[in-house]
Amino acid sequence: MSYIAVSAPGKCILFGEHAVVYGQPAVAVALDQRITVKIQVSQTGTWLLDGNRLNMNRNPHICALIEKLWPAEMGAPPLSIHIESSIPRSSGLGSSAALSVAFAGALRLARGRWITKHGSIEKRHWAEGFGSHITTTNPYDSSHGFCVDLPIGELFHVSGAMAVDDDENAILAHGVEAAAQNGRASPIDSSTCSHGEIVVISDIIESELTHFYERKLTTPEGNIIWQIHGVELSDQPDEVYLVIGNTGINAPTGKQVAKVARLIKQHPEKIEVIETIGKIARRGIKALMRGDFDAVGRTMSENQLMLKSIGMSSPELDALIKAATPSSLGAKLTGAGGGGCMVALTRNPQQTCDAIELAGGRTLISKLGSHGFNIETSEISTIWMKT
Structure with a gap:
């Protein structure tokens, strides 16, 4: 039986942890470690995950994307999902965002996209979908994303790679991440896992970077706006690698963020540290852009x-x-x-791995900025479309 297979990378933060919460820039890079999602029509008539009945309550990211992109009430059939991953779970390396990006892209491939103009994939001609420049659909609720109210007979259908969009994958992943985190989620994970390479998030449009789009989210603390950018390197960094060292200790992000908030409330002068981290991140971005990896490494150590x-x-x-x-x-x-x-930038990845493992860590090696969402199957057949 034919199936659709896609993948998305993990990510790590290079600069700007915690300071990004206070409006400072942060930089993330996509890793070589990836998650692969395969889908096909279920032969049992029920949703399956790795051969077992899918528990929607235990898989909120998958469940939310099914509600958005694969509505049973419109005739979408149950699917069998298979997941393979080399991204460690609960390690801060973007495993849930990578899953959400990959599954969103897989479902879009499986259904294709209705458009209003034959042969066009421009967003202004989408009849359905989600994105930063689309105001008629909401990726942060349970709606199905139909942009125009036209009969199917007046629309055109596109399938395969033409139907998939990195911005849509990223914004849908951000939506389900926010829902899973009680309305709080930065878009840096979802955008990095979708676009790949190096991504910068800031509260302003950074003129020296490639601006992708704006993200808006209503959180329990109020409305937040982020500007998402890409970094174009002057040269491909073939001689440098990232080595990830995993302590094996789980430290929930929410508790760490709250810890910083309490510290600043009790010691307002500590906001200067946050501002310094922001300045360090900007220096790191400039070093990345000119290909000065010695300076990038020094900046990482300053950030630490x-x-x-x-x-x-x-x-x-x-x-x-x-x-x-x-x-x-x-x-x-x-x-x-x-x-x-932790992450190290090194020209001697095996030596660095050996040292980290001797100190008790588990290691991964990645190049600096891997590719983003990818279609792994060469032939793609539409499984379902709204009629």
Whole structure:
């Protein structure tokens, strides 16, 4: 039986953890480690996940995307889903965002897209879909995303790669991430897992970067607006690698973010550390753009000092960072801190891995900025379309 297979990368934060919450820029890179999602029509008449009945309550990201893109009330048939992943779960490396991006793209491939002009894939000719420039559909609720009220007989259908859009995958993934996190989620994970390479999030449009789009989200604390950008490197960094070191300790992001908020409330002068992290991130972006990876490494190490000064590191992270430093250009925690992972930029990846593993960590190697969402199957047949 034919199936559709797609993949999306994990991610790590290079600069700007925690400071991004206070309007400072943050930089994320896509990793070589990926999640692959395969879908096909279920032969049992029920939704399946890796051969077992799909528990919608235990898989909120999958459930939310099914509601958005595969409505049973419109005749969409149950599917069998198979997931393979080399991204460690609950490690701050974007496994849930990668899953959401991949599954959103797989469902779009499986249904194609209705358009209002024959042969056009421009968003202004979409009859259905979600995106940062589309105001008639909402990716953050349970609506199905039909942009125009026209009979099917007046529309045209496109399938395959022409139907898929990185912005749509990213915004849908952000929507389900926000729902799963009680209305709070930065779009940096979903955008990096969808677009790949290097992504910058800021509260302003950064004139030196490639501006992708704006994201808006209503959170319990109010409305937040982010500007999402891509970084174009002057040269491909073939000689440098990222080595991820995993402490194996789970430190929930929400608790770490709350810890920083309490610290700043009790010690308002600590906001200067947040502002310094923002300045460091901007220096790191400029170093990336000119291909000065020695400067990128130094900037990472400076960022680590600031994060440690506000209590975001841990003895386990410190031990892995210390072990990686002699063979690296720079090293720091990545993500929320308190546990989870660290990242080192190095020209000697195996030497750095060996040092981290001797210190008790588990390691992964990645190049600096992998490709984003990818279609893995060469022949794609539409499984279902709204009629």
